[in-house]
Amino acid sequence: MTRERDERSFDEFVRVRTAALARVAYLLTGDRHHAEDLVQTALARAAVRWARLDDPEAYVRRVLYTQAVSWWRVQRRRRREVLVEFPPDRPTGQDDPDLRILLENALARLTRKQRAVLILRFYEDRSESETAHLLSVGLGTVKSQTRHALRRLRELAPEIGELLAEAEEVDA
Structure with missing residues (x-):
């Protein structure tokens, strides 16, 4: 009975939290397919330990972050990052499309760690301390x-600052 209850609670967690976890994974990786793999890995690790997890959300997010960093380290050893003039199109959200596109393109041109x-x-x-802990790096x-x-975002997309200033004027 406990095992069945654990399976149901895990299934419910997956159903409710997968979309939010996928958004974070996408932001970490900049690639939809890699983000899906990252979420799947994190959920698979959580499933094995599900009955022993006090805070499943924190555990799954920690796995996302550590796996993303591990992947970056491996990729860095394999090849250098190549900057392109126009990053490939990616799906955008529905808030402010102009700002989202600018920010997405600028973020894609940062290093993975940044x-x-x-x-x-x-x-x-x-x-800062939580971020350092989650990424296993120093403060x-x-x-x-x-x-x-x-600084790099300001160089890559000065328009972001202008759009944010315009948005603040509209809100005021």
């Missing part, structure tokens, strides 16, 4: 990667 730090710090509203690394990533 992208992960920005996603954790600003999309998930994590503290100084998080601070410097954040600074470098934001």
